Amino acid sequence: MMKQVKFIVLAICLMIDSQIVMAQDKQENLPYAPVITPNGSTLSWTRDKDGAKVFHLTVEPCKHEIAPGMTINAWCYNGQTPGPMIEVVEGDRVRIYVTNKLPEQTAVHWHGIFVPSGMDGISGLTQKGIQPGDTFKYEFTLKQHGTYMYHSHGDEMTQMGLGTMGFFIIHPKNQIGPKIDRDFAIFLNEWFVEPGTATPNPNIMTDFNIFTFNSRAFPGTEPLVAKTGDRVRIRFGNVGQESHPIHLHGHSFKIVATDGGDIPESAQWPETTVSVFPGQTRTIEFIAKAGDWAMHCHRRHHPMNAMGHNIPHLIGVNQDGVEEKVNKLLPDYMAMGEKGMDEMTEMHMQGPENTLPMMGGEGPFGSVGMGGMFTILKVRDNITDYKNPGWYPNPPGTVAESINKDNEGNKNMPTTYVCPMHPEAKSDKPGNCPKCGMKLKPEITGHEGH
Numbered sequence: 329m330m331k332q333v334k335f336i337v338l339a340i341c342l343m344i345d346s347q348i349v350m351a352q353d354k355q356e357n358l359p360y361a362p363v364i365t366p367n368g369s370t371l372s373w374t375r376d377k378d379g380a381k382v383f384h385l386t387v388e389p390c391k392h393e394i395a396p397g398m399t400i401n402a403w404c405y406n407g408q409t410p411g412p413m414i415e416v417v418e419g420d421r422v423r424i425y426v427t428n429k430l431p432e433q434t435a436v437h438w439h440g441i442f443v444p445s446g447m448d449g450i451s452g453l454t455q456k457g458i459q460p461g462d463t464f465k466y467e468f469t470l471k472q473h474g475t476y477m478y479h480s481h482g483d484e485m486t487q488m489g490l491g492t493m494g495f496f497i498i499h500p501k502n503q504i505g506p507k508i509d510r511d512f513a514i515f516l517n518e519w520f521v522e523p524g525t526a527t528p529n530p531n532i533m534t535d536f537n538i539f540t541f542n543s544r545a546f547p548g549t550e551p552l553v554a555k556t557g558d559r560v561r562i563r564f565g566n567v568g569q570e571s572h573p574i575h576l577h578g579h580s581f582k583i584v585a586t587d588g589g590d591i592p593e594s595a596q597w598p599e600t601t602v603s604v605f606p607g608q609t610r611t612i613e614f615i616a617k618a619g620d621w622a623m624h625c626h627r628r629h630h631p632m633n634a635m636g637h638n639i640p641h642l643i644g645v646n647q648d649g650v651e652e653k654v655n656k657l658l659p660d661y662m663a664m665g666e667k668g669m670d671e672m673t674e675m676h677m678q679g680p681e682n683t684l685p686m687m688g689g690e691g692p693f694g695s696v697g698m699g700g701m702f703t704i705l706k707v708r709d710n711i712t713d714y715k716n717p718g719w720y721p722n723p724p725g726t727v728a729e730s731i732n733k734d735n736e737g738n739k740n741m742p743t744t745y746v747c748p749m750h751p752e753a754k755s756d757k758p759g760n761c762p763k764c765g766m767k768l769k770p771e772i773t774g775h776e777g778h
């Protein structure tokens with residue numbers, strides 16, 4: 329009898345307990361607006377009986393798509409780079425199980441988070457390395473809020489060079505400051521992947537060729553969608569080799585926090601570019617304005633995809649006749665670069681396998697001519713959801729356009745189309761070059777005033 333009562337009490341306790349867990353796991357009951365990781369995900373958790381939130385991370389090799397057409401052999405948390413976001417609340421006790429499926433030992437460091445020294449995750453210094461096949465338990469109580477990171481600490485050059493990093497976001501217990509409508513997190517990173525191969529070379533120190541937001545390169549980056557007037561927050565993280573000055577078009581923002589804490593309002597100043605150095609997080613806030621706004625790294629090679637860094641520069645060099653001569657030795661050679669590299673954007677030429685075009689991405693007015701660390705903030709009036717709304721419907725008279733219009737107001741379009749590579753390939757209508765397949769461009773006709 330006594331045994332039965334005990335059993336029933338235990339069963340009821342377990343039921344109540346699991347109901348609490350279920351209620352707290354449901355997103356609508358979360359005491360915070362969840363952060364969105366474009367192209368990424370948030371790690372789910374369960375609650376142990378003592379109230380601790382339990383997370384599981386497995387560090388392992390994985391395949392990761394940088395953009396359609398390019399997949400790399402990365403080292404990941406739970407099959408992703410960056411790893412899934414850990415999203416919690418100040419005061420939470422967290423219990424994080426880390427399983428190592430890498431071929432070498434690892435440890436996980438909780439970057440910027442106040443933890444007991446023995447939970448800091450440095451192989452050799454604060455703990456034994458987690459051997460391949462083993463699982464370690466990290467456990468601590470969160471005594472702060474803000475944007476932090478986790479990453480492997482132990483052979484960092486290789487492990488982080490292949491992608492072992494993620495966000496650790498701690499919400500304040502009670503809302504601080506104005507309500508945030510849209511909250512995004514973007515991890516910055518750079519890689520060197522020899523064109524035609526798939527494994528990033530982690531030994532490279534400076535000359536990277538793939539630049540990513542959440543390990544995706546444009547046109548593979550998911551846009552950030554907001555409603556006009558929304559208060560938007562974007563959190564950036566960087567544990568790479570390079571600093572990245574991230575520029576947002578059309579807005580002025582304030583840097584409101586670092587991984588050291590909130591910046592007092594009296595110490596914030598307006599900006600259009602935020603530099604995020606290795607080992608830093610930066611959080612910006614602004615009020616969204618209607619439009620399609622570019623957001624990109626302002627280092628000129630960073631919103632670009634793989635290119636040979638030893639290509640000769642030929643701006644202004646007359647290459648007439650060069651192609652014909654070289655073609656005798658190299659049949660596929662094309663003389664180019666004379667008028668800039670924009671022509672590259674429309675050449676769907678066959679590169680090495682598993683390599684992205686240097687720049688590309690189609691916009692409503694043609695090729696965008698960007699790659700790498702480039703994405704679009706799409707802000708619209710009166711939208712009812714945050715699905716990709718398509719291209720911005722510009723109000724009449726607000727788009728820059730050609731001044732060459734005839735008396736009827738029609739655009740005076742040039743009548744001859746020519747291949748940028750083969751001047752002899754001319755046509756009176758748009759089309760493709762019969763020699764190389766490139767899109768024919770309108771020939772510039774004499775408006776130079778003679």
Ligand SMILES: [Cu+2]
Pocket residue numbers: 539570571572573625626627630701
């Ligand atoms: Cu950059």
